[in-house]
Amino acid sequence: MEEEEEEVRALLPGGPDEAGRGAPVTPPAPGALPALCDPSRLAHRLLVLLLMCFLGFGSYFCYDNPAALQTQVKRDMQVNTTKFMLLYAWYSWPNVVLCFFGGFLVDRVFGIRWGTIIFSCFVCVGQVVFALGGIFHAFWLMEFGRFVFGIGGESLAVAQNTYAVSWFKGKELNLVFGLQLSMARIGSTVNMNLMGWLYSKVEASLGSAGHTTLGVTLIIGGITCILSLVCALALAYLDQRAERILHKEQGKTGEVIKLTDVKDFSFPLWLIFIICVGYYVAVFPFIGLGKVFFAEKFGFSSQAASAINSIVYVISAPMSPIFGLLVDKTGRNIIWVLCAVVTALASHMMLAFTLWNPWIAMCLLGLSYSLLACALWPMVAFVVPEHQLGTAYGFMQSIQNLGLAVISIIAGMILDTWGYLFLEVFFIACVSFSLLSVVLLYLVNRAQGGNLNYSARQREEIKLSHAE
Amino acid sequence: MRSAVLLLSLLLTAAPFGLLGEETRQVSLKVISDWLDPSQNLLHIQAVGATSTLHYVWSSLGPPAVLLVATNTPSSTLNVNWSLLISSEPDGGIMVLPKESIQFSSALVFTRLFEFDSTNTSDAAAKPPGKSYPPYSLADFSWDNITDSLDPATLSATFRGHPIHDPIGAFASGSLAFRVQAFSRSGRPAQPPRLLHTADTCQLEVDLVGASPRGNHSLFGLEVATLGHGPDCPSVQEQHSIDDEYAPAVFQLDQLLWGSLPSGFMQWRPVAFSQKQGGRESAMPCQASPLYPTLAYLLPQSPIVRAFFGSQNNFCAFNLTFGASTGPGYWDKHYLSWSMLLGVGTPPVDALSSLVLGIVAVVLGAPALMLLAGGVFLLLGHKRYSEYQPIN
Numbered sequence: 001m002e003e004e005e006e007e008v009r010a011l012l013p014g015g016p017d018e019a020g021r022g023a024p025v026t027p028p029a030p031g032a033l034p035a036l037c038d039p040s041r042l043a044h045r046l047l048v049l050l051l052m053c054f055l056g057f058g059s060y061f062c063y064d065n066p067a068a069l070q071t072q073v074k075r076d077m078q079v080n081t082t083k084f085m086l087l088y089a090w091y092s093w094p095n096v097v098l099c100f101f102g103g104f105l106v107d108r109v110f111g112i113r114w115g116t117i118i119f120s121c122f123v124c125v126g127q128v129v130f131a132l133g134g135i136f137h138a139f140w141l142m143e144f145g146r147f148v149f150g151i152g153g154e155s156l157a158v159a160q161n162t163y164a165v166s167w168f169k170g171k172e173l174n175l176v177f178g179l180q181l182s183m184a185r186i187g188s189t190v191n192m193n194l195m196g197w198l199y200s201k202v203e204a205s206l207g208s209a210g211h212t213t214l215g216v217t218l219i220i221g222g223i224t225c226i227l228s229l230v231c232a233l234a235l236a237y238l239d240q241r242a243e244r245i246l247h248k249e250q251g252k253t254g255e256v257i258k259l260t261d262v263k264d265f266s267f268p269l270w271l272i273f274i275i276c277v278g279y280y281v282a283v284f285p286f287i288g289l290g291k292v293f294f295a296e297k298f299g300f301s302s303q304a305a306s307a308i309n310s311i312v313y314v315i316s317a318p319m320s321p322i323f324g325l326l327v328d329k330t331g332r333n334i335i336w337v338l339c340a341v342v343t344a345l346a347s348h349m350m351l352a353f354t355l356w357n358p359w360i361a362m363c364l365l366g367l368s369y370s371l372l373a374c375a376l377w378p379m380v381a382f383v384v385p386e387h388q389l390g391t392a393y394g395f396m397q398s399i400q401n402l403g404l405a406v407i408s409i410i411a412g413m414i415l416d417t418w419g420y421l422f423l424e425v426f427f428i429a430c431v432s433f434s435l436l437s438v439v440l441l442y443l444v445n446r447a448q449g450g451n452l453n454y455s456a457r458q459r460e461e462i463k464l465s466h467a468e
Numbered sequence: 469m470r471s472a473v474l475l476l477s478l479l480l481t482a483a484p485f486g487l488l489g490e491e492t493r494q495v496s497l498k499v500i501s502d503w504l505d506p507s508q509n510l511l512h513i514q515a516v517g518a519t520s521t522l523h524y525v526w527s528s529l530g531p532p533a534v535l536l537v538a539t540n541t542p543s544s545t546l547n548v549n550w551s552l553l554i555s556s557e558p559d560g561g562i563m564v565l566p567k568e569s570i571q572f573s574s575a576l577v578f579t580r581l582f583e584f585d586s587t588n589t590s591d592a593a594a595k596p597p598g599k600s601y602p603p604y605s606l607a608d609f610s611w612d613n614i615t616d617s618l619d620p621a622t623l624s625a626t627f628r629g630h631p632i633h634d635p636i637g638a639f640a641s642g643s644l645a646f647r648v649q650a651f652s653r654s655g656r657p658a659q660p661p662r663l664l665h666t667a668d669t670c671q672l673e674v675d676l677v678g679a680s681p682r683g684n685h686s687l688f689g690l691e692v693a694t695l696g697h698g699p700d701c702p703s704v705q706e707q708h709s710i711d712d713e714y715a716p717a718v719f720q721l722d723q724l725l726w727g728s729l730p731s732g733f734m735q736w737r738p739v740a741f742s743q744k745q746g747g748r749e750s751a752m753p754c755q756a757s758p759l760y761p762t763l764a765y766l767l768p769q770s771p772i773v774r775a776f777f778g779s780q781n782n783f784c785a786f787n788l789t790f791g792a793s794t795g796p797g798y799w800d801k802h803y804l805s806w807s808m809l810l811g812v813g814t815p816p817v818d819a820l821s822s823l824v825l826g827i828v829a830v831v832l833g834a835p836a837l838m839l840l841a842g843g844v845f846l847l848l849g850h851k852r853y854s855e856y857q858p859i860n
Contacts, residue, residue, distance in 0.1 A: 075795055080749045209794055297712075297719045353710055416748050419716035421820075425827050432831035439835050443842040 039242035048167055048238055049176060051231045053183040055116070056160050058228030059123045059153040060187030063091065065130075065221055066146075067288045068195035068306060069214065071295075076211040077139050081289070085412030088288050090143045091150035092405035098151065099397040102158035103253035103390065112166065112251045113236035116159040120225070120232040122152025127222040134215030154397075156228075158253060163235060166251025167242075178321050185317035187224070192310035195221060196302050254390075261391040268383045268450060271441040273396055276376060277403035278434030279341060282348065282427040283369055284404055285411045287312060293351075293420050298358050308362050315366030316373070323374040331456035333382075334442045336375035341438050343368035345431045352424030382451055490517030492653045493667040495623050499615045502550040510772065511614055511625050513650045513670060516542050520571075522812060523564055524650070524670050525772060528611040528627050529554070532646050533577040533770040534672075535562070536732055538812040539569040553775050561775030572812055574695050574732045575773045578606055578674075579785070581644060582689035583682055586793035597755075597789055601682045603691075607768035608632050609644065624649040630679075642679030642802065648672055654816070660746035661737040661807055662714035664818055669735075669811030676804040688798055689789040690806075693767050694724070694734075694759075695777060701759035701784035702726050706738075711818050715739060716748045722756055723815050733815045736808035740790040742800045752791035754806060759784040 035043040066073055066087045074084050106115040126149025133142030160180060168176045199217045203209045206216065242248050287309060294305040327336055343364050350361040377396075384392040407430070414423045445452045451462070493515040502508040513524040521544045525535040545565050553561030564570055584598040611629035618625045627646040630639035654666040665671055676688060696702065707721045715737050723735040736754070743750035762785045773781075790804055791797045798804045809816070 071795075074749065078749070080747065292717065296717045297710075355708060355710060415716060417716070419712035419714075420719075421711050421713050422824065425824055429827060429831040432835055435835040436838055439838045439842060443838075443846065446846055 039238070039245055039248075044238075045167060048163075048235065049179065051235050051238070052160060052163055052167075052176070053180055055120070055163075055228050055231040055235065056157060056180060056184055057187045058120075058127075058222075058225035059149075059156055060184045061191045061224040062123070062127050062130075062149065062221055063153060064188050064191050064287070065195060065218060067291060067309065068192050069199060069217070070289070070291050071302075072196075072199055072209070072214055072217075076134070076209065076214045077137070077142070079139055080412070081415045082409065082412035083139065085285065085288065085408040086143055087146045088285065088408040089405040090146040091153065092401040092408070094147060094151045095154045095401040096398050096405065098155055099401065100257045100259070100391075100394045102155040103394075104257060105155065106159055106162055107252045107254070112159060112162050113239055116156065116163065116232045117229070117236055119152040119156040119159055120229040122148055123156060124152075124222065124225040124229050126150070126152055127225045128219065131215045131218035131222055134211050134218055136215075137211040154401075162251045162253045163239070166239075166248075181320055182317040185313040188313040189310040189317075191221070192306045192313075193303070196306055256387065256390050257394050258388070258391055261388045262395060264388065265392065265395075266383055268441055268444055268448075268452065269380065269392060271437045271444065272376065272379055272383070273399050274437040275337065275341070275434045275441070276396055277399055278430050278432075278437065279344065279372055279376075280400055281403045281407035282344065282430040282434075283312070283365070285408045286348075286427055288408065289411060289415060289423070294358060297420060298355070300358075308358060311359070311362045312366040312369055315363060316370040319367060319370035320373060323371045327371075327374045327378070329456055331454050331459055333375045333379050334438065334445060334453040336371060337379070338435075338438050338442070340368045340372035340375060341431060341435045343371070345428065345435060348424055348428045348431055352421060352428060379452055490520060490667050493517045493522070495650045495652045495667075497618060497620060497623055497625060497650065499618060499625075500546075500548050501615075502554065504550070505554075507613065508550070508554060509614055510548065511618075511627075511648065512546055513623075513648070514546070515650060515652075515667065515670075517667065518542065522668065524648075524810070525562065525776075526625075526627070526646075526648050527770075527772045528609075528614070528629065529772060530770045531577050531579050531606040531609075531768045532611075532627055532629075533575060533772055534648075534810065535575045535772055535776050536573065536810060536812065537564045537570060537776075538572040538732070539564060540571050541566070541569045544569050553771055558771045558775040559778045562772055563776070572726075572731050573776070574697070574726050575770070575777065576734065576810065577693040577767065577770045577773060578646070578690060579693050579768050580605055580691040581676070582691065582787065582789075584687045584689065584789075585683040585685060586687045586791075586797075587683065587685045597687055597689075597793070598685075601686075604631055604644075605768055606644075622649060623651065636680075636682075638680045638682065639678075640680070642677055644679070645675040645677065646672060647675065656714065659807075660715055660741060660751075661718065661739050663735065663737065663807060663809050664714075664816040665809055666811065666813075666816050668813045669809045669816065671807060671809050673805060673807045676798070678802050681798060681802070684799060685793060686798060687789060687791045687793070688804055689787050691785055691787050693762065693783050693785040694726075695773070696761060696782035696784040697727055699782065701761055704756050704758065704786065709818065711820060713821055713824065714818065717751070721818075724759070725815075732810070732812045734808055734810050735815045736806070740804060740806040742791070742796040742798060742803055744803060744805070746805065750796050750800070752796050752804075755789045757787045757789075759786045 035041045036047060038044050066084065070084065073079070074081065106112055110118055126145050129148055130142050130145030133139060133145055164173065164176045164180060195217065198220060199213065202217045202220070203213050206213050243250065290309040291305045294300040294308050295302065300308065327333065347361040347364040347368065350356055351358060380392050380396065381389060411423060411426065414426055442453065444450070454462070495513065495515045498512045498514070500510045500512050508529060511526040513526070515522040519540065519542060521539045521542055523535070523537040523544070523546055525546065527533055547563045547565055549561045552558055581604040583601040583603070585601065586598040608631060609629035610632050611627050614625055614627060617628070625648050628643050630643050634640070648670065650670045651665045652667055654664070656662050656664050663671065674690065694702070702724055704722055704724050707723065709719055709721060712719050718737050718739045720738050721735065722738055723733050726732045738754045738756070740752045740754045741750045742752055762783050764781060764783050767783060767785065790806060
């Protein structure tokens with residue numbers, strides 16, 4: 001998922017975006033412009049910030065459209081869960097490769113402005129094709145739409161970050177990353193809670209449920225993508241205008257990807273990759289399939305099931321910055337990752353083996369998810385030299401997307417054949433695999449005298465001793 | 469709390485119950501025909517255990533019905549007096565001897581097939597679930613000869629029927645079938661909903677196939693009548709479980725208990741299927757109404773129930789409705805299948821499969837062992853780490 005990357009960048013002063021050097025902002029031209037239109041003034045930057053936040057809104061909103069409409073999609077398109085989960089798999093496939101090239105495309109091929117517009121177009125077209133698949137009752141078309149949507153979605157997140165760095169570097173950058181993240185979560189949450197209602201409204205006005213209703217609902221959902229495209233166009237204009245007025249350069253991701261670096265990756269880094277894959281495949285596919293689970297096992301109404309299914313996103317919006325601060329202040333990343341993984345394990349155990357109110361388990365999962373993002377992703381920077389950081393993150397996302405694509409399909413098959421209990425056991429196995437890797441990482445780090453589990457004070461001391 | 473109940477019921481299932489609850493039984497299926505009119509017949513399923521015998525008598529005289537009689541001797545017998553049975557006063561036409569060996573007896577009668585038009589009903593729980601078409605009375609069905617469908621290998625037989633008077637030809641190419649299957653030992657069929665059965669149970673599968681519905685969005689329902697023991701009607705219990713391994717996404721098991729345990733029970737999952745494969749995409753909800761007392765003359769009369777229990781009985785009835793206005797339905801393939809178990813003793817309870825338990829043990833055990841081994845290793849090991857320089 002793209003969010004993690006943002007989180008890293010938000011939390012890591014030495015993250016890959018740091019290399020994206022916008023030219024120093026020249027002093028403002030003599031105040032001929034009102035504050036809102038003057039690129040050097042805060043008011044204008046806030047306007048830009050608003051546009052940046054809505055730039056990603058569409059793709060986050062539409063990413064989880066299938067989860068929000070799971071029953072409707074399966075019923076109207078007459079597909080089983082395995083085929084339904086292909087909608088998620090098709091989103092992930094292009095990103096197995098694109099993770100490596102998003103930065104390259106932005107920097108070398110399109111430039112940030114055109115790159116953003118093009119990726120937004122992909123998102124829009126993908127969503128429209130996805131919806132047309134519904135209207136024409138062609139599931140393959142829906143899959144193709146998700147594929148196109150996937151091409152745009154993740155790369156758009158890269159472009160969004162680049163804009164943020166270019167406009168806010170050295171000013172309110174961490175806050176901006178935080179806000180963008182929260183906006184992403186809000187997009188997901190609104191989607192979960194809105195789409196089912198929207199479907200019923202469309203159903204009422206069209207007179208019947210069916211694939212046409214589904215298609216029309218998705219088209220209406222696609223308006224958010226158009227909104228994002230408008231933001232992309234406006235940003236491109238403002239960015240160009242700022243360049244003209246302030247003589248500011250186009251933003252660059254500065255990511256350097258060298259695939260040959262992979263052979264230099266250390267054992268702890270591979271363990272971090274495994275933790276990442278094992279953990280996220282037990283979260284996102286679960287959310288994709290969650291709505292029906294809460295309805296069937298716990299007797300939740302459709303709205304309540306949507307609400308609980310989005311709670312992970314809701315919690316992570318405010319908790320990410322808090323946990324980020326906590327991890328920054330305390331260090332000891334491996335212990336935090338261990339806590340997050342154990343919490344996720346406990347949460348899945350509760351969902352699988354008890355009939356306790358699932359709000360408990362889902363809130364735990366939300367906390368765990370926020371904590372993991374803050375503790376796991378920065379660890380990469382401790383075990384990789386800075387010039388390989390881009391490759392390492394690209395690789396991590398690529399593996400994660402590969403894992404998500406494969407596990408989505410497997411999860412759908414398990415659900416159709418053996419039911420939710422078995423699916424939960426499967427997710428428990430995934431998290432447990434992740435836990436195994438955390439324990440191994442701790443031991444390896446201990447044995448090698450690695451720096452992964454240093455407290456914040458130890459890190460400071462080492463930094464000082466290096467400086468001397 | 470819930471798991472404690474589960475465990476308790478597991479222990480109860482495993483414990484012997486005196487006369488009921490046998491591991492294996494000798495099961496025999498026999499068609500008992502009237503000498504004078506061989507088209508009149510009964511299906512007698514006799515399940516003989518070491519210390520008990522179960523008699524199931526299925527019949528399509530009148531509406532399809534079953535008598536369930538449990539005795540505490542391996543040598544009890546069924547007596548049928550045909551001339552009495554087909555007379556207008558059939559009392560005493562069916563007897564299980566010796567009478568004092570009878571530990572439990574009850575009956576189910578499948579009286580009517582309902583059809584509702586579910587168009588414009590968004591509320592799935594509404595009762596009735598839409599406009600009702602005139603119901604089919606199952607007493608007015610003609611049934612195929614049971615002898616032809618008798619299969620001693622699978623211990624099964626099928627009553628297949630269609631209405632005698634069918635002016636609109638709804639059943640011209642369709643039928644309603646009651647497939648009865650007995651078991652000599654416990655197990656689980658491959659076909660969903662995969663109810664766990666024991667030697668003390670017998671399974672009924674109701675299939676409605678190929679009949680033309682009277683509307684585009686017809687839902688079907690079945691009226692089931694039973695004997696009330698005492699003044700009150702038995703109740704339908706809904707058991708929630710964490711386990712849906714055998715019926716994906718169905719976390720509930722419904723059962724009707726005739727009295728305090730161990731007595732007789734009827735058990736089913738609240739799910740029916742609109743396709744023969746019975747996958748998740750064809751699963752329809754099956755809603756059961758509460759049992760309500762009813763008067764015998766309001767129901768189609770079953771001669772075998774009257775013959776065994778006499779005329780002084782309290783009847784209770786309830787309705788099962790298959791499907792909802794949205795989702796899969798009979799309209800998909802003109803197919804509807806629903807299964808239930810009928811038996812005595814404690815209803816079978818699903819336990820977590822050994823596969824699930826095994827996987828959980830391995831996946832939780834591995835990190836724990838790793839932690840333990842690593843801890844020991846680090847404790848015994850060297851404090852070399854200070855010799856290493858950090859990477860950066």
